[in-house]
Amino acid sequence: xxxxxxxxxxxxxxxxxxxxxxxxxxxxxxxxxxxxxxxxxxxxxxxxxxxxxxxxxxxxxxxxxxxxxxxxxxxxxxxxxxxxxxxxxxxxxxxxxxxxxxxxxxxxxxxxxxxxxxxxxxxxxxxxxxxxxxxxxxxxxxxxxxxxxxxxxxxxxxxxxxxxxxxxxxxxxxxxxxxxxxxxxxxxxxxxxxxxxxxxxxxxxxxxxxxxxxxxxxxxxxxxxxxxxxxxxxxxxxxxxxxxxxxxxxxxxxxxxxxxxxxxxxxxxxxxxxxxxxxxxxxxxxxxxxxxxxxxxxxxxxx
Numbered sequence: 410x411x412x413x414x415x416x417x418x419x420x421x422x423x424x425x426x427x428x429x430x431x432x433x434x435x436x437x438x439x440x441x442x443x444x445x446x447x448x449x450x451x452x453x454x455x456x457x458x459x460x461x462x463x464x465x466x467x468x469x470x471x472x473x474x475x476x477x478x479x480x481x482x483x484x485x486x487x488x489x490x491x492x493x494x495x496x497x498x499x500x501x502x503x504x505x506x507x508x509x510x511x512x513x514x515x516x517x518x519x520x521x522x523x524x525x526x527x528x529x530x531x532x533x534x535x536x537x538x539x540x541x542x543x544x545x546x547x548x549x550x551x552x553x554x555x556x557x558x559x560x561x562x563x564x565x566x567x568x569x570x571x572x573x574x575x576x577x578x579x580x581x582x583x584x585x586x587x588x589x590x591x592x593x594x595x596x597x598x599x600x601x602x603x604x605x606x607x608x609x610x611x612x613x614x615x616x617x618x619x620x621x622x623x624x625x626x627x628x629x630x631x632x633x634x635x636x637x638x639x640x641x642x643x644x645x646x647x648x649x650x651x652x653x654x655x656x657x658x659x660x661x662x663x664x665x666x667x668x669x670x671x672x673x674x675x676x677x678x679x680x681x682x683x684x685x686x687x688x689x690x691x692x693x694x695x696x697x698x699x700x701x702x703x704x705x706x707x708x709x710x711x712x
């Protein structure tokens with residue numbers, strides 16, 4: 410049985426297959442109904458959500474299934490009862506489990522006991538469904554991924570940075586993550602991305618300076634500086650991250666770059682309004698593509 414818990418759960422060939430499937434499903438949303446029955450998909454949220462809930466609920470329905478949304482704060486998974494026990498219960502009620510939760514160890518434990526495929530809808534360490542959607546967006550606007558340079562500016566220690574390193578390297582891209590020295594990616598994840606890149610012709614690196622990271626980039630990406638659970642660091646982060654704000658000057662250093670942001674966005678903080686709302690921005694395509702990419706990984710895992 411296969412799960413999708415982190416970006417490198419897919420080989421380069423498998424990632425390409427899933428992205429091809431996503432493109433097919435976008436072109437013809439009702440062409441496949443692997444969840445017909447309808448089969449139930451349990452979708453659990455321990456953290457705030459908009460795009461993830463909307464795209465998974467709509468996607469499951471389009472695949473012929475029934476989305477069973479579970480409020481993680483009510484379920485109190487891991488507190489009221491163990492993750493293992495919840496996994497055993499949900500595995501008897503649903504064909505698949507999607508979970509947006511905190512530490513990666515929680516979803517790893519869910520997968521170990523569920524008996525059905527489990528998908529990571531965001532953890533503190535990774536956000537692999539978002540990066541699948543982003544790669545689909547890059548394909549649409551740049552004609553492919555291999556050999557392109559992707560630069561992520563901001564919190565390089567974040568789940569988004571980690572997922573871009575792994576997914577971008579898997580797609581054969583040259584991935585640069587850039588931020589303050591105190592906010593570098595997990596060394597093990599960076600090393601894993603570099604290992605993958607060695608086999609795909611890509612590269613993965615931490616680049617200290619925003620200018621260096623943005624120069625020649627085909628794709629420029631940012632994210633909120635204040636990740637969920639870090640709200641108490643808001644004032645400190647606003648000062649520390651200011652040199653990595655994605656503005657028109659940094660955009661101009663790119664190579665006809667497209668701009669992406671997984672949202673929610675805070676205009677004037679991590680990105681200026683003229684860039685986020687300007688002609689280089691593809692954020693609404695990116696947000697829509699969550700549905701198509703997630704339908705693809707649901708379908709692929711069921712196969």
